[in-house]
Amino acid sequence: MFIVNGFLLGLTTGIFCLTWCIPVLLPIILSKSGKINQSFFIFLKFSFGRLMGYILFGGLVGYLGMTIESEIVRKINLIALIFLSILLILYGIKWLDRKKSCCQFFKKIKLPFLFGFLTGINICPPFLLSLTYVFNIGGIINGILFFTSFFLATSLYFVPFILLGALGSRKIFQKIARFIAVFAGAFFLIYGLRGLFSSNSCSACLLNYQNQIGNYLPLIIFSLLFSIAIILFFVKNKRNFLFRNLILLFSLIYFGFILKNAFCPIRTFQLLFINGSKIVMNLIPFLFFILPIILVLLIKGKIYCNYICPLGAFQEFIFQAKKPIKCKFLSKDFLPKGRWQTQFKYFFLVFIILALLIFRQPILCGIDPFGALFGRFITTISVILLVILVILSIFIYRPWCKFFCPYGALLSLFKKLSLFK
Amino acid sequence: MIKKFFSIAILIIVLIFSVFYIIKYHVVNSSSEMLLLGLQEASYYRQLGGGVVQCNLCPHQCVLAPGERGICRVRENIQGKLYSLVYNKPVSIHLDPIEKKPLFHFLPGTTTYSVATVGCNLRCLYCQNWEISQSSPEDIKSVNRTPEQLVDEALVSGAQSIAYTYSEPTVFYEYMLATAKLAHKKGLKNVVISAGYINPEPLKELCKYVDAIKIDLKAFNNSFYKRIVGGELEPVLQSLKVIKEQGIWLEIVYLVIPGENDNPEEIKDMAQWIKENLGENIPLHFSRFHPTYKLINLPPTPKETVKKLRQIAIDQGLKYVYTGNLGDWETESTYCPNSQEIAIQRQGFFIIEEDNIKNGLCPDGEIIPGVWE
Numbered sequence: 001m002f003i004v005n006g007f008l009l010g011l012t013t014g015i016f017c018l019t020w021c022i023p024v025l026l027p028i029i030l031s032k033s034g035k036i037n038q039s040f041f042i043f044l045k046f047s048f049g050r051l052m053g054y055i056l057f058g059g060l061v062g063y064l065g066m067t068i069e070s071e072i073v074r075k076i077n078l079i080a081l082i083f084l085s086i087l088l089i090l091y092g093i094k095w096l097d098r099k100k101s102c103c104q105f106f107k108k109i110k111l112p113f114l115f116g117f118l119t120g121i122n123i124c125p126p127f128l129l130s131l132t133y134v135f136n137i138g139g140i141i142n143g144i145l146f147f148t149s150f151f152l153a154t155s156l157y158f159v160p161f162i163l164l165g166a167l168g169s170r171k172i173f174q175k176i177a178r179f180i181a182v183f184a185g186a187f188f189l190i191y192g193l194r195g196l197f198s199s200n201s202c203s204a205c206l207l208n209y210q211n212q213i214g215n216y217l218p219l220i221i222f223s224l225l226f227s228i229a230i231i232l233f234f235v236k237n238k239r240n241f242l243f244r245n246l247i248l249l250f251s252l253i254y255f256g257f258i259l260k261n262a263f264c265p266i267r268t269f270q271l272l273f274i275n276g277s278k279i280v281m282n283l284i285p286f287l288f289f290i291l292p293i294i295l296v297l298l299i300k301g302k303i304y305c306n307y308i309c310p311l312g313a314f315q316e317f318i319f320q321a322k323k324p325i326k327c328k329f330l331s332k333d334f335l336p337k338g339r340w341q342t343q344f345k346y347f348f349l350v351f352i353i354l355a356l357l358i359f360r361q362p363i364l365c366g367i368d369p370f371g372a373l374f375g376r377f378i379t380t381i382s383v384i385l386l387v388i389l390v391i392l393s394i395f396i397y398r399p400w401c402k403f404f405c406p407y408g409a410l411l412s413l414f415k416k417l418s419l420f421k
Numbered sequence: 422m423i424k425k426f427f428s429i430a431i432l433i434i435v436l437i438f439s440v441f442y443i444i445k446y447h448v449v450n451s452s453s454e455m456l457l458l459g460l461q462e463a464s465y466y467r468q469l470g471g472g473v474v475q476c477n478l479c480p481h482q483c484v485l486a487p488g489e490r491g492i493c494r495v496r497e498n499i500q501g502k503l504y505s506l507v508y509n510k511p512v513s514i515h516l517d518p519i520e521k522k523p524l525f526h527f528l529p530g531t532t533t534y535s536v537a538t539v540g541c542n543l544r545c546l547y548c549q550n551w552e553i554s555q556s557s558p559e560d561i562k563s564v565n566r567t568p569e570q571l572v573d574e575a576l577v578s579g580a581q582s583i584a585y586t587y588s589e590p591t592v593f594y595e596y597m598l599a600t601a602k603l604a605h606k607k608g609l610k611n612v613v614i615s616a617g618y619i620n621p622e623p624l625k626e627l628c629k630y631v632d633a634i635k636i637d638l639k640a641f642n643n644s645f646y647k648r649i650v651g652g653e654l655e656p657v658l659q660s661l662k663v664i665k666e667q668g669i670w671l672e673i674v675y676l677v678i679p680g681e682n683d684n685p686e687e688i689k690d691m692a693q694w695i696k697e698n699l700g701e702n703i704p705l706h707f708s709r710f711h712p713t714y715k716l717i718n719l720p721p722t723p724k725e726t727v728k729k730l731r732q733i734a735i736d737q738g739l740k741y742v743y744t745g746n747l748g749d750w751e752t753e754s755t756y757c758p759n760s761q762e763i764a765i766q767r768q769g770f771f772i773i774e775e776d777n778i779k780n781g782l783c784p785d786g787e788i789i790p791g792v793w794e
């Protein structure tokens with residue numbers, strides 16, 4: 001019972017662990033090593049430090065009988081946060097590596113452990129959540145059971161990032177890692193100082209929104225699918241095709257039919273030109289838009305289009321469905337050959353951007369054939385377009401993606417700038 | 422080398438922005454509880470899971486991710502729940518004659534307490550009230566009126582009914598429903614002036630508390646609705662049938678725009694449709710168009726066109742067909758169906774004479790359908 005509860009809570013809140021811990025963990029992993037097993041040890045040390053921080057802090061709070069939202073706890077959190085951020089900045093500018101520096105103290109302590117310990121003490125909201133739960137149910141064994149499973153579940157999210165350790169062999173990534181450390185440190189510092197001097201915002205405020213965590217579920221699933229897709233992209237395997245279809249199918253059902261394509265990046269793309277300032281306020285759609293771009297800048301390959309996009313999935317399955325039928329007529333290529341096949345989508349992109357700037361309306365939404373498919377907005381035009389699309393996708397591989405999708409064209413443009421192949 | 426530097430620069434900028442927005446979002450989240458205090462949760466919406474909701478109030482059926490607003494601009498998804506942003510916040514309150522709405526067979530000569538908030542789920546290019554209907558709640562200063570205050574003020578003003586009008590009452594549905602329930606208890610009647618772009622279920626619920634509805638039928642072809650109104654024709658026709666089924670007094674207004682929806686064949690079809698589905702007793706008003714908002718390139722409708730269309734509708738068998746915005750008493754007055762005597766003589770929004778009618782009865786005992794007391 002407690003094991004299951006803890007595991008589920010860990011799974012649902014794990015994304016917060018990512019947002020708070022990754023800025024700290026990632027620089028250490030990236031800058032230290034080039035091998036996966038080495039980064040795995042760093043991760044273990046970090047986790048151990050985190051666990052120790054949790055236990056110490058939790059024990060202290062429990063012993064003193066304080067509530068999580070009390071002023072003193074908040075101050076401790078924030079001071080730990082500020083300390084952590086200063087340490088991160090120093091780490092980023094390689095100050096800790098200098099032999100002559102006065103900080104021989106830091107040499108003796110394992111750095112990953114220290115970082116983990118500090119993140120454990122401060123603001124990690126999922127931990128505080130589970131802590132309150134443990135205090136409520138009482139009993140040491142129950143607490144430990146609950147806690148271990150919770151810890152394991154949250155750690156699951158870190159596993160893909162261990163693989164990133166392999167990137168550390170390249171100098172350029174070590175540099176990026178240090179940049180990340182400095183920036184993350186700076187932001188944590190600002191956040192901590194702000195919290196320390198203002199009485200309103202509290203670091204544990206997230207606790208008041210326990211019920212809202214379900215709202216982040218699409219984002220969690222999205223990033224999970226992405227991690228799997230990245231692994232599939234790098235690890236060549238015979239069954240890749242099958243796995244890819246499974247991811248596509250899942251995405252088609254969940255993002256397409258259940259959520260009715262609410263987070264479609266094409267929509268965000270259009271809104272960006274109409275009311276740019278407002279769209280960034282809507283965190284989740286914005287992340288759905290920006291994450292594939294970040295990824296395509298890192299990795300030369302349209303992972304979003306190939307593995308996740310529900311629109312692509314729909315056309316893909318129609319195209320694949322004709323394989324068992326074995327009718328020659330269906331696989332006939334009747335399109336005129338030439339460079340226009342690859343270039344048309346760029347012209348369409350320019351056209352769409354101009355139209356958006358002139359009309360100031362999400363013009364693609366009104367005629368969207370996928371709106372009719374997912375039951376978002378059914379009009380006669382969109383139904384007709386849907387039928388045309390279905391017929392076309394039998395003959396052409398992903399007609400929408402190939403010729404029209406503005407977001408796909410954008411990704412193709414960014415692909416030319418991507419860091420490595 | 423430059424390429425790589427460029428990519429890294431973009432990457433870092435994006436990273437900064439993402440971290441910044443994540444933090445900002447958390448801060449927004451922690452302060453938004455104060456914001457939620459004044460808001461009313463919307464009715465008729467469905468949670469799709471993962472914080473996504475679908476509004477089922479009007480045929481647009483907007484799917485909204487957290488933080489997004491619907492087409493009407495006044496219903497927002499905040500943390501996985503849909504809220505109405507205009508509850509208790511009307512922007513326009515006036516005392517109008519009921520003929521101005523226009524409702525000709527509903528308590529003639531009385532005044533009605535008219536209320537509107539911002540927002541509309543349509544985008545008519547010739548909107549008469551575009552200052553309020555095509556705005557967001559932040560753009561226009563509103564006053565605070567709870568349904569109780571509104572009903573009390575209406576009683577003091579001497580109006581016999583409350584009208585939900587000007588912009589589009591569908592978008593402030595919750596506010597309208599609460600006020601209508603209260604008004605019914607206090608003995609006031611409720612009048613809804615709408616374009617009818619609403620789903621059947623909320624409309625049926627509304628019909629329990631409403632005494633008369635005026636529907637603006639913009640045209641009788643779908644392409645007009647698509648090009649100029651920003652909606653579809655079919656849901657409006659559906660709404661008309663539902664109102665008829667529920668037994669609520671219904672009047673239809675048709676604004677004639679020269680060259681856009683003044684085709685006599687269409688008018689004939691429309692009159693036929695009304696006669697078959699709604700009955701011959703439904704009053705139909707042909708209103709004259711004056712250039713406004715985005716359709717200022719068109720001329721005002723010629724008076725003859727409006728009168729001609731009225732004659733077509735009468736020829737198809739509709740009994741009460743009027744003109745509007747003409748200032749012509751002959752075509753704006755109500756006649757007894759058989760004897761063709763003038764029952765109510767009107768000019769503009771005002772009644773000149775109504776000696777010939779008592780409680781909807783002509784001198785020779787004929788009944789003129791409507792709500793008379």
